[in-house]
Amino acid sequence: MSKADTAALIIGGGIAGLETALKLGQGGYTVILAEKESALGGNVAKLHSSFPRWEDPQELIKVKQAELKTLPSVRVLANTEITGLQRQSGGFTAHWTDRATQKSGSLPVQALIFATGFELFNASVYGEYGYGIYKNVVNSLEFEHLLGMYEQRAIHVPESIAFFKCVGSRDRSKGFPYCSKICCMYTAKQAGLVKKISPDTQCYVFYMDYRASGKEYEEFVRQVIEERKVRYVRGRPSKVVLENDKLLVRFEDTLIGVPMEASVDLIVLASAVVPRPETLALARMLGLKTDDYGFVEPVYGSPVRIEERIFMAGGCGFAIESLGAIAQGAAAAAEVTALFNKSE
Amino acid sequence: MIETYAIRRPEAQESPIARQIREDLGIDVARCLECGKCTGGCSYAAGFDYTPRKIIQLVKLGEFDKLLSLDALWTCLSCQLCVDRCPSGINIPRIMDYLRARAHRANSNITHKNIEKFYEIMLSDIKNRGRISETIMMIKYNLAIKNLFANASFGKKLFLKGKLKFFSPRTHNIKTIQPLFRRLSEKDGQA
Amino acid sequence: MIRKRVLSPEERIPDIPETIFLFRSCTGSMEYPGTENSIKEICKILGVQVVMDPDQTCCSGYLLTCSAYKPEFSLAVTARNLSLAESRKLDVYAFCNGCYGYICELSHIMLHNPDYKKMIDGVIDQLGYKYEGKTRIFHMQELYYRLKDKIVENVKRPLDGLRVGVHYGCHYLARQYGILDEGGYPTFIEEIIEAIGGTPIFYKERQACCGGAVGRGFTHKENVVHAHLYKKFMSAKKENIECIVTVCPGCNTSLDREQPAIMERSGEAINIPIIDIGQMIALTLDVDVQKLGFEANSVSLDSVLNKLGIH
Numbered sequence: 001m002s003k004a005d006t007a008a009l010i011i012g013g014g015i016a017g018l019e020t021a022l023k024l025g026q027g028g029y030t031v032i033l034a035e036k037e038s039a040l041g042g043n044v045a046k047l048h049s050s051f052p053r054w055e056d057p058q059e060l061i062k063v064k065q066a067e068l069k070t071l072p073s074v075r076v077l078a079n080t081e082i083t084g085l086q087r088q089s090g091g092f093t094a095h096w097t098d099r100a101t102q103k104s105g106s107l108p109v110q111a112l113i114f115a116t117g118f119e120l121f122n123a124s125v126y127g128e129y130g131y132g133i134y135k136n137v138v139n140s141l142e143f144e145h146l147l148g149m150y151e152q153r154a155i156h157v158p159e160s161i162a163f164f165k166c167v168g169s170r171d172r173s174k175g176f177p178y179c180s181k182i183c184c185m186y187t188a189k190q191a192g193l194v195k196k197i198s199p200d201t202q203c204y205v206f207y208m209d210y211r212a213s214g215k216e217y218e219e220f221v222r223q224v225i226e227e228r229k230v231r232y233v234r235g236r237p238s239k240v241v242l243e244n245d246k247l248l249v250r251f252e253d254t255l256i257g258v259p260m261e262a263s264v265d266l267i268v269l270a271s272a273v274v275p276r277p278e279t280l281a282l283a284r285m286l287g288l289k290t291d292d293y294g295f296v297e298p299v300y301g302s303p304v305r306i307e308e309r310i311f312m313a314g315g316c317g318f319a320i321e322s323l324g325a326i327a328q329g330a331a332a333a334a335e336v337t338a339l340f341n342k343s344e
Numbered sequence: 345m346i347e348t349y350a351i352r353r354p355e356a357q358e359s360p361i362a363r364q365i366r367e368d369l370g371i372d373v374a375r376c377l378e379c380g381k382c383t384g385g386c387s388y389a390a391g392f393d394y395t396p397r398k399i400i401q402l403v404k405l406g407e408f409d410k411l412l413s414l415d416a417l418w419t420c421l422s423c424q425l426c427v428d429r430c431p432s433g434i435n436i437p438r439i440m441d442y443l444r445a446r447a448h449r450a451n452s453n454i455t456h457k458n459i460e461k462f463y464e465i466m467l468s469d470i471k472n473r474g475r476i477s478e479t480i481m482m483i484k485y486n487l488a489i490k491n492l493f494a495n496a497s498f499g500k501k502l503f504l505k506g507k508l509k510f511f512s513p514r515t516h517n518i519k520t521i522q523p524l525f526r527r528l529s530e531k532d533g534q535a
Numbered sequence: 536m537i538r539k540r541v542l543s544p545e546e547r548i549p550d551i552p553e554t555i556f557l558f559r560s561c562t563g564s565m566e567y568p569g570t571e572n573s574i575k576e577i578c579k580i581l582g583v584q585v586v587m588d589p590d591q592t593c594c595s596g597y598l599l600t601c602s603a604y605k606p607e608f609s610l611a612v613t614a615r616n617l618s619l620a621e622s623r624k625l626d627v628y629a630f631c632n633g634c635y636g637y638i639c640e641l642s643h644i645m646l647h648n649p650d651y652k653k654m655i656d657g658v659i660d661q662l663g664y665k666y667e668g669k670t671r672i673f674h675m676q677e678l679y680y681r682l683k684d685k686i687v688e689n690v691k692r693p694l695d696g697l698r699v700g701v702h703y704g705c706h707y708l709a710r711q712y713g714i715l716d717e718g719g720y721p722t723f724i725e726e727i728i729e730a731i732g733g734t735p736i737f738y739k740e741r742q743a744c745c746g747g748a749v750g751r752g753f754t755h756k757e758n759v760v761h762a763h764l765y766k767k768f769m770s771a772k773k774e775n776i777e778c779i780v781t782v783c784p785g786c787n788t789s790l791d792r793e794q795p796a797i798m799e800r801s802g803e804a805i806n807i808p809i810i811d812i813g814q815m816i817a818l819t820l821d822v823d824v825q826k827l828g829f830e831a832n833s834v835s836l837d838s839v840l841n842k843l844g845i846h
Contacts, residue, residue: 125540127719128385128429170377171431173711174540208379236377238384238429239719241739248739252380252389257398259389387705387744391759419759423744424636424709428718 003028003073006340009094009109010034011082011282014042015057015322016314017115018064019329020336025071027337032109033068034080034096036278040065042117043315044322048147051189052220057322081278085112085285091309092286111309111336112286114296115329116279118315121168121175121272129164129269130240136247136266137240139167140183143190143268150197157198158265162249163187163205164237168272170208176272176293181319183270184211185220190268192224203230204262206237206251214321233262240267273319286310304332311335352405359406369442375432376400382426382436392416396426396436403439412447416440540712544681547715548673551681554584556620556670558638560631561593563784566792569828570784573817574630574675576827580689580820581682588619594629596637606644607654613641614655614666621670630675630813632783636706639672674707676782676812677715680723683730691821692843693732699815700736700776700807701725702790704783705744724782724812731819739770745781747789760789761797768797768805778808778839780815787811794834808836818843 008024010017013035021033039045041061050057068074077096083104084095091110098104120139124132131137136158138146149155165183168175184207191203210232212218224230237251249262275294283290288306289297296312298304304311313332314325358366358374366372376397383395393415394402402411411417417440426436448463539546555578563570578585595612617638620627629635645652646668659666679686701724708718716723721742725735746760767790771779781787791809798805810818814827824845829836840846 125717127717127721130720133720166379166431172375173431173433175431208377234380235384236379236381236431238381238386238425239742241741242737243739250384252383252395252397254378254380254383254397257383257395259383259386259395387746388759388763391762419755421744421746421759421763423705425705425744428709428711 003340004030006030006110007032007108008111008113008336008340009082009092009107010113010115012036012042012115012117012314012316013040013076013078014115014117014314014325015044015061015064016117016325016329016332017042017113018061018068019326020113020115020313020332021074021076022064022068022071023330023333024336025068025074027333028073029336029340031071031074032077032107033074034077034082034094036079036081036099038078038100040068040076040078043141044325046141046144047186047322048144048151049189049193050322051185052214052216054189054193060322082282085282087286111339112311113332113336114279114282114306114310114312114316115314115332116276116282116316118273118319119276121274123167123269123271125174126167128239129167129237129267130247131269134240134242134247134267137269138266139269139271140186140190146266147190147193150194157194157201159200160202160262160264161191161194161204161266161268162237162247162262162264163191163203163268163270165205165207165270166236166272167269168274169270171272176274178272178293179211180270180273181211182273182321184209185214185217185321187268187270188212188221188224188230191230192228195224195228195230199229202264204249204264205230205232206235206249207232208234208236233260235260273315275316279316302335304328305335309339352407355404355406359404359408361406361408361411362403365403365439365442369435369438371435371439373400373403373434373439375434376404377432379431381429381431382434385425385429387421387423387425388419391419399439399443400434400436411443412450414443417444417447540714541717542713542715544677544683544715547677547713548681552583552626552678554586554625555628555678556623556625557585557587557675558594558616558620558627558629558631558634559587559591560629560634560784562633562788563631566788567784567811567828567831569814569826569831570630570787570811572826572828573811573813573822576817576822577679577686577813577820580822581685583678586623586625591616591619594631594634594637595641596633606641606651609637610641610645610651610655611658613638614645615659615662615664617642617668617670617672618659618664618666621666622664624669626671626673628673628675628678630783630811631785632674632704632706633785635672635674636710639710642668642672674782676707676724676727679727679812679816680715683727686727686816686820687730690731690819692819692845694728694734694815694819695732695843697733697839697842698736698775698777699728699733700738700741700771700774700779701728702745702779702781702786702809703742704781704786707782724780727812727816728780731816736771736774736776738774738776740767741770743767745783745786745789746793747785756793756796760793761800764789764793765797765801768794768807769803771807772803772805776807777842778810778836780810780812782812784811791833806834806838808832808834808839810836810839818845 007030010020010033013033021031024031044057045061047057079100080096080098082094083097086093093106094109095106123139150157165187169180191205194201194203210221212221225232235251235254237249239250241248246263247267252259280294283296291297295318296306296316298306304313306312311332313328362373380397383389383397386396389395420440422437424437575585595609703721728735746763787809794805817827
């Protein structure tokens with residue numbers, strides 16, 4: 001078989017899927033990159049600045065996208081949803097639907113890469129935080145959009161902002177027992193960026209622990225606390241009530257053990273990272289193993305291989321930072337390259 | 345002579361009181377994340393000597409004597425907001441009930457004797473009448489705490505205005521209630 | 536597995552009952568006889584038959600807390616009370632948050648602990664009662680919410696934009712699972728208020744506890760309850776609330792009976808009438824105000840009644 005006879009289907013054009021497509025395309029393999037939305041880039045394309053070095057993720061997406069366009073063996077299907085997957089001998093049949101034109105069809109592929117990403121837990125489960133009730137309570141992805149507008153001076157930065165971590169994570173009673181891994185870092189980034197744009201804005205970060213296990217991560221959080229002067233409060237907020245058009249946050253500072261209140265203009269909820277329901281639906285079509293929550297699971301010993309000819313990359317496996325998603329995307333490309341060379 | 349101070353030494357394993365709470369109530373305080381959401385939600389934490397989170401911590405550390413002499417045991421409003429908020433679902437009000445009971449039985453240094461009295465009166469009311477009569481309870485309570493005039497002007501006003509009935513409708517078939525308590529007391533060995 | 540926390544009224548009460556077993560509340564019938572009466576009147580209008588039993592005792596919540604954690608007593612009392620409804624094949628409707636919370640919890644304990652169940656069976660059997668756990672337990676407010684449309688059809692005296700604050704109390708929402716609303720931000724009573732013509736007002740301390748607790752209203756009046764309620768009333772006052780609706784006679788007692796003392800101590804005129812949701816609905820259904828026992832209230836309801844054109 002030649003390289004033209006084998007094709008890999010990447011489901012999801014976020015940063016992980018993009019990276020897999022790039023690496024396979026650079027190797028000359030035929031790649032079909034199916035993205036449900038009209039544009040590539042996924043969650044990362046919505047972000048402003050990054051940890052641990054304040055770099056621009058949108059620039060990163062732009063560079064990768066431009067590179068992708070130069071690769072003749074990569075076909076990008078935007079607006080395209082994969083609606084069905086069947087195993088065939090030596091590969092799969094994938095059914096697709098174009099969300100814009102409602103056209104549909106199917107195509108044969110020899111390898112599958114799940115790069116469907118994650119989404120955020122619906123924080124309206126916590127009536128006490130008022131998400132979906134008070135207009136100034138947003139989740140962290142919605143806040144990224146606001147950050148963009150603050151950067152462009154399109155709207156005023158509020159006088160005070162509270163960031164709640166662990167909303168839905170580390171909560172066995174209303175959410176999930178797991179730690180969503182990335183919230184500590186992106187919250188530090190968001191609060192730090194706000195302080196850079198508007199040093200007078202008061203930022204509170206409510207935390208149980210801050211988990212900064214990565215190269216330069218600890219230094220990054222310390223910089224946000226020490227230099228940018230973000231107030232970190234150790235305690236999980238209990239209640240948000242309206243008071244004179246402001247939001248009053250009730251919490252305990254657990255380090256001195258006293259109940260306290262803070263009056264803020266905006267609340268940002270670092271909602272738990274949860275798998276997309278679409279991922280679970282696709283995994284079920286192939287009988288793939290997922291964990292209790294619906295994240296797909298690679299086999300022990302490989303960062304990305306789920307089963308024969310099926311791989312994953314990025315947030316569909318678990319919460320992951322963008323650099324980690326890129327690493328997994330590249331690893332998936334390496335696995336596919338190895339597979340296709342073995343088949344040849 | 346100089347009195348020296350002792351530095352506390354915490355239990356490194358499950359403390360006896362934590363084990364008892366786990367066995368008697370089925371509540372495992374090891375699940376506590378120490379996040380303080382209970383305290384932030386508490387109706388009256390600002391008035392407590394120890395906040396709900398700290399009380400759970402005392403249980404973990406095995407500070408049994410301290411627990412039994414807490415003021416918060418008796419000022420807790422039992423509103424259950426702590427357990428509503430707790431991400432680990434720890435039923436703190438139930439633990440408070442349990443500790444109150446232990447304090448009562450141990451006859452420890454209870455800061456609010458009047459509540460104990462109140463409870464005794466209320467219990468006898470239920471045992472004898474099936475339902476509670478708040479007027480009689482008020483009077484008995486005042487006699488017990490030897491302050492005839494607490495609540496009195498208020499109660500008298502209500503009574504005169506016909507707002508308080510002297511007797512609540514007593515349970516009809518009281519004969520089935522009294523033996524119930526007797527039987528259970530025999531089983532338990534105490535009334 | 537994760538149980539469903541919030542149920543729709545249709546999921547909670549699939550079939551509208553023809554007859555209900557009304558679980559009487561000691562505080563309700565003692566302090567505010569009008570609350571119990573209003574339920575009977577509303578049910579008459581809505582075509583639901585109400586059965587009560589003079590044999591029923593205190594819900595045993597007081598018993599549980601006061602007997603210094605000896606659940607055996609409370610379990611037996613609960614089993615006996617529930618058996619009264621079960622023998623009639625009826626579901627229990629409590630109108631007090633305390634009764635509701637405690638009988639739910641205690642019946643849950645019994646039905647999930649075979650040892651307790653066996654012991655309690657042994658005790659109540661000999662007294663001629665039998666409890667199997669077939670009767671379901673509801674709160675009256677759930678029935679009102681379920682029958683909201685029917686109530687609206689029968690409204691003869693809408694609230695005319697009356698600014699009503701709601702006090703949910705703690706123990707219904709603290710059940711957390713299988714209830715009508717999210718405990719952190721409930722709105723279903725506000726929906727009822729709006730449906731019967733009132734303007735529900737969300738005040739800052741809307742969800743603050745009434746401070747009554749088990750006897751804390753007696754023993755800690757000055758240092759705990761007054762300070763706590765003062766905050767609540769001030770936040771209601773700030774929103775110009777004309778009356779507060781409660782769903783629990785216990786809360787009603789705290790909010791109403793303590794108000795004069797709080798006014799006296801603080802020197803502030805609060806004067807916010809406190810009304811049970813049943814009494815409020817009964818008013819709009821044009822039930823004779825004499826039957827609603829408002830003379831039992833410490834804070835006069837005249838301002839509300841005048842506004843509605845009664846008297």
